[in-house]
Amino acid sequence: MYKELPIKIELIVFTKHAGKTEYLVLKRTEKEGGFWQPVTGTLEIDESIKECLARELREETGIDSIVKVTDEVYRFSWEKNNYTVVELVYGVEITLEKIALNPNEHSEYKWCDFDEAVKLLGRENNRKAYLAFKMLSQ
Numbered sequence: 328m329y330k331e332l333p334i335k336i337e338l339i340v341f342t343k344h345a346g347k348t349e350y351l352v353l354k355r356t357e358k359e360g361g362f363w364q365p366v367t368g369t370l371e372i373d374e375s376i377k378e379c380l381a382r383e384l385r386e387e388t389g390i391d392s393i394v395k396v397t398d399e400v401y402r403f404s405w406e407k408n409n410y411t412v413v414e415l416v417y418g419v420e421i422t423l424e425k426i427a428l429n430p431n432e433h434s435e436y437k438w439c440d441f442d443e444a445v446k447l448l449g450r451e452n453n454r455k456a457y458l459a460f461k462m463l464s465q
Contacts, residue, residue, distance in 0.1 A: 331369050333407075335414040336379045337453070338366040339400070339460050340388070342423045342438075350444040350457075353387065353428065354435040362449025363437075365456070367414070380419060388436070389427030394420040401459035403452045416456040418464070 340351040352363045368383030397418035404413045448454050
């Protein structure tokens with residue numbers, strides 16, 4: 328039986344400063360696969376999407392200040408334990424803050440330009456989400 332909602336939220340976290348936009352990517356711990364990804368998490372029962380976005384951002388990075396959240400920019404699905412999981416993707420602009428990673432989930436973080444972020448991402452669906460975000464942001 329599925330023990331959590333089959334709805335995941337992905338945050339394309341970015342900040343604008345010094346005339347440029349930078350994107351935050353996180354590296355999963357080796358135990359969790361060791362790949363780079365955006366902030367992601369599971370929507371909880373009785374939680375709105377915006378509440379989930381804020382909670383996951385805070386839990387995974389320690390960031391509390393959201394400047395704005397875009398409308399949904401992409402969605403995809405994948406299989407987990409014979410269930411279909413839907414992942415909803417949003418752009419989340421923040422002010423530049425110190426990052427405090429959750430050491431159980433991530434070992435490193437990096438601020439990078441768009442092209443470097445896409446190259447680092449370890450999952451094809453995450454790369455597609457970034458490309459959709461860029462298309463909608465222009």
